[in-house]
Amino acid sequence: MNIHRKPRIAIDMDEVLADTVDKLIEVYKERHQHEVLLSDMHGREFGQTLPANLASSVKQYINERGFFRNLKVMPGSQDVVKALTEHYDVYIASAAMEFKYSLEDKQAWLEEHFPFISWTNIIFCGHKILDVDIMIDDRIKNFVTFNGRKLLYSSPHNFLIEGFERVNNWPDVAAKLLST
Amino acid sequence: MNIHRKPRIAIDMDEVLADTVDKLIEVYKERHQHEVLLSDMHGREFGQTLPANLASSVKQYINERGFFRNLKVMPGSQDVVKALTEHYDVYIASAAMEFKYSLEDKQAWLEEHFPFISWTNIIFCGHKILDVDIMIDDRIKNFVTFNGRKLLYSSPHNFLIEGFERVNNWPDVAAKLLST
Numbered sequence: 001m002n003i004h005r006k007p008r009i010a011i012d013m014d015e016v017l018a019d020t021v022d023k024l025i026e027v028y029k030e031r032h033q034h035e036v037l038l039s040d041m042h043g044r045e046f047g048q049t050l051p052a053n054l055a056s057s058v059k060q061y062i063n064e065r066g067f068f069r070n071l072k073v074m075p076g077s078q079d080v081v082k083a084l085t086e087h088y089d090v091y092i093a094s095a096a097m098e099f100k101y102s103l104e105d106k107q108a109w110l111e112e113h114f115p116f117i118s119w120t121n122i123i124f125c126g127h128k129i130l131d132v133d134i135m136i137d138d139r140i141k142n143f144v145t146f147n148g149r150k151l152l153y154s155s156p157h158n159f160l161i162e163g164f165e166r167v168n169n170w171p172d173v174a175a176k177l178l179s180t
Numbered sequence: 181m182n183i184h185r186k187p188r189i190a191i192d193m194d195e196v197l198a199d200t201v202d203k204l205i206e207v208y209k210e211r212h213q214h215e216v217l218l219s220d221m222h223g224r225e226f227g228q229t230l231p232a233n234l235a236s237s238v239k240q241y242i243n244e245r246g247f248f249r250n251l252k253v254m255p256g257s258q259d260v261v262k263a264l265t266e267h268y269d270v271y272i273a274s275a276a277m278e279f280k281y282s283l284e285d286k287q288a289w290l291e292e293h294f295p296f297i298s299w300t301n302i303i304f305c306g307h308k309i310l311d312v313d314i315m316i317d318d319r320i321k322n323f324v325t326f327n328g329r330k331l332l333y334s335s336p337h338n339f340l341i342e343g344f345e346r347v348n349n350w351p352d353v354a355a356k357l358l359s360t
Contacts, residue, residue, distance in 0.1 A: 005325070008309060091309065097299040103283040119277040120307050126300030129188060129271065131311040131325075145185070145311075 006089045008132040009177070010123070011081065013094035013106060015138045015155040017114070018071040021046060027061050028054070041156035068105035073113050076170030082116055083178055091132065092117055095142070096124040136173065140164065151176065186269045188312040189357075190303070191261065193274035193286060195318045195335040197294070198251040201226060207241050208234070221336035248285035253293050256350030262296055263358055271312065272297055275322070276304040316353065320344065331356065 014020040021038070024046050028034045032054055040049040047058040061067060084090050092110060096102045103124055110117060123130070128142045135146055138155040143164075151173070152164040167173045194200040201218070204226050208214045212234055220229040227238040241247060264270050272290060276282045283304055290297060303310065308322045315326055318335040323344075331353070332344040347353045 091307075097287070097302050097304075100284065100287055103287070103304070104280065107277070107280055107283070118306065122277050123303065123305040123309075124277075124283070125303040125305070126298065127271075129303075129311045131309045 006087065007134065008089045008091060008130075009084060009134040009136065010091045010093040010128065010130050010132040012135075012137040012139070012142070012153065013092060013096070013110075014068075015157075016136060016153045017074055017077050017081070017092070018068070018109065019074055020068075020071055021156065023067070023071050024058070024061070031061075038156055043157070043160035045157050063099055063101060065101040066105060068099075068102045069109055071109065074170060076174075078113060080170040080174045080178070081114060083174065085116060087178070088134070089121070090117065091121045091123055091130070093123040093125065093128055093130060093135075095126055095128065095139075097126045134177070136167065186267065187314060188269045188271060188310075189264060189314040189316065190271045190273040190308065190310050190312040192315075192317040192319070192322070192333065193272060193276075193290075194248075195337075196316060196333045197254055197257050197261070197272070198248070198289065199254055200248075200251055201336065203247070203251050204238070204241070211241075218336055223337070223340035225337050243279055243281060245281040246285060248279075248282045249289055251289065254350060256354075258293060260350040260354045260358070261294060263354065265296060267358070268314070269301070270297065271301045271303055271310070273303040273305065273308055273310060273315075275306055275308065275319075277306045314357070316347065 011017060025036050028036055034054060036046065036049050047055050081090060092114065094106055096106050106124065110122060129145065132148060134149045134151065135143065136151045136153055137143065138153045138158055140152065140161060143150045150164060152158060152161065152166045154166055154168045167176060191197060205216050208216055214234060216226065216229050227235050261270060272294065274286055276286050286304065290302060309325065312328060314329045314331065315323065316331045316333055317323065318333045318338055320332065320341060323330045330344060331347045332338060332341065334346055334348045347356060
């Protein structure tokens with residue numbers, strides 16, 4: 001019965017729609033006068049760039065209410081996601097369940113920046129066991145049991161990973177999914 | 181690569197694990213001295229049993245912070261769900277996104293009553309576009325694009341619906357999914 005439906009896309013939030021790394025950089029500048037450069041992160045997680053005495057605080061800051069509320073929107077994402085909704089059934093899927101105070105922040109953030117995405121198409125989960133055709137994500141762990149088309153959204157932590165179809169930015173997504 | 185994984189089940193929350201109808205009955209008794217009997221609901225939604233002047237308040241009450249925090253657990257569900265986790269990869273999937281203040285309540289409720297379900301296996305969504313093998317739900321709308329085994333969990337509003345494999349209570353679920 002699914003034959004004539006639009007193809008479904010699941011789009012991740014952190015580091016795909018929302019610039020979580022930028023926020024972490026700001027937090028460590030403000031609270032610890034410690035500057036992390038994106039080039040330090042090449043192939044590493046943000047926490048791995050920190051000196052030992054700061055590394056454990058990352059989870060604590062991410063767990064603070066409000067952390068996810070004021071993230072910057074990834075350039076071009078709003079226009080491209082809006083255009084995608086014309087041709088695809090677009091879902092926003094975030095592994096938000098890990099951080100219990102993130103849920104309301106993420107909901108409000110999406111309502112502000114992606115108001116054209118209905119609540120019916122928002123998914124907060126852990127494992128992304130989704131029945132979709134295309135997944136856009138910066139974490140290959142979310143691709144492990146997924147058999148559809150996987151687009152690895154480039155983020156410093158995944159720069160060294162090979163063997164996946166990549167998108168480096170939102171114009172790249174548009175070129176792959178909206179051209180023709 | 182999925183060939184050897186355990187079968188996945190998605191279990192709904194409201195009216196399947198949590199007795200939402202019981203809470204609504206209590207709310208209308210307390211706030212409006214209006215008593216709804218389960219027999220009034222036969223084949224109808226709770227709101228359809230109310231007099232016209234009360235019907236519009238249902239959504240308002242459900243939207244209150246705390247509404248979903250103290251729901252009663254459906255009899256037998258904890259033991260059966262725990263037993264299911266031994267044979268299946270069990271996910272709890274709730275269309276919670278409709279009610280923005282329900283997310284934290286539902287998360288806390290699951291942590292209290294189903295502490296053996298990891299955050300990785302909790303899904304709050306709108307449309308249930310899940311890649312699972314079995315779905316247990318009281319709403320047939322959640323079965324529409326699902327091609328796996330559908331177990332309709334009986335609830336007053338769905339009593340008149342025919343043509344689905346039904347479970348009337350948690351012992352029924354155990355009989356169908358745990359016996360061999």
